[in-house]
Amino acid sequence: MDRPAIEVRDLGIRFRRNRRGRRSIKDLFGGASRRVAPDEFWALREVTFDVQPGESIGVVGRNGQGKSTLLKLVAGVLLSDEGRVQVNGGVAPLIEITGGFVGDLTVRENIRLTSGLHGMGRDEVARRFDDIVGFAELGDFVDTPYKHLSNGMKVRLAFSVVSQLEEPILLVDEVLAVGDKAFREKCYRRIDELLAEGRTLFFVSHNESDLRRFCTRGLYLDKGRLAMDASLAEVLDRYNADYN
Template sequence: MSVPMISATNLGIRFRRSKSRRRSFKDLFAGRTRRSRPGEFWAFRNLNFTVHAGEAIGVVGRNGQGKSTLLKLVAGVILPDEGGVEVAAGVAPLIEITGGFVNDLSVRDNVYLTAGLHGMTKAEINARYDEIIDFAEIRDFVDTPYKHLSSGMKVRIAFSVIAQLDEPIMLVDEVLAVGDKAFREKCYRRIDEMLRGGRTLFFVSHNERDLRRFCTRGLYLDKGALQMDGPIGEVLDRYNADYITPKS
């Protein structure tokens, strides 16, 4: 078996439904795990799984079941309330298209800023700048403020930057659903190349065809827990049986 790249142990995270919150005097003296917290809910608890180098994992589940939250935990964007997740190598996150981009800066300046925030040196960005811009098909807009780009153009430049990172782990949320079909296929071919090069992929999508194309293994999140961890086809069949296939 290859080297573990991501290891989750008893992983859990909770959120608050509203800003208002009441707690009793007794609640203040209760242990952390036993406190009742009105207005809060667990997105999921007790998640345990390991991802090895070169695996392509599809995260499956309905809206609101914590799929994107799980990617953010792996990326280190948010911290868990219980357990932990260990990541053995750097990640290239394509989670939120606005992450790291500044509205009032030009596309050119945003390329340098965002790539730099992800660890690329100025010399590396200089060497790859033309490839980033050409892949995004956005050369006529390099001096345009980022805020004036369409959603599809923002996805183009974001993916182009992230795809240039050399990090072993790539996190992809559903942002590629935005934009035209031709560019989406171009991105998918790039993902195929990275997988052939041994990258590890964590992929969130509601598109079953895309999940079957890229992923060999699936994690099925539902009702605050990991319901199934197995081959992607079997995981999708289980999910479809639970929610998609009409009950007779």
């Protein structure tokens, strides 16, 4: 039997409510007590689940319940204070999607830079360059500095780069809420294509129609804990009953 694409066990992470004070070296290396200081809170606690290869998981919950934090822990952007995350395969992260681009570099230069940072070799970037530019609809702007692009152009470029990655696991955080209607539908079709190839999807969204389109299973986070893990329809029914 294949290993899970994502394994999460007793996961917990805490944050400070303000910037006063910092964790000591003793804290960082695990020698301090696990007690939470008065200005700290647990954003996630005791979260456990598996995601099987090829599954499409939707994560729901109100704002501030730990959804994006969970996605960043899975992506390796954040490190947990308790428990562990094991990701068995490469990830294509559609998280804070325009991060990593350099304002003074051109579109062409940024494609080479960001594709390389995501692990594409020089030959692969060259092979996929026209597809990236074409999907982003930026053929007339390849030598334009990134900082002169509109916000919509920046999002199109970022989605286009990441959606060309051949990694088996897609991590998506609300990126489909941006861009115009025509480009959103183009993104939907691209995600449909990737899922048809057998990719695994871990998708955070407040948009029920998007969740229902892509996901079959749901995780419901409430107050930083996993309140329900079931079919997406059951999870949405519970969530809506709790807060609508």
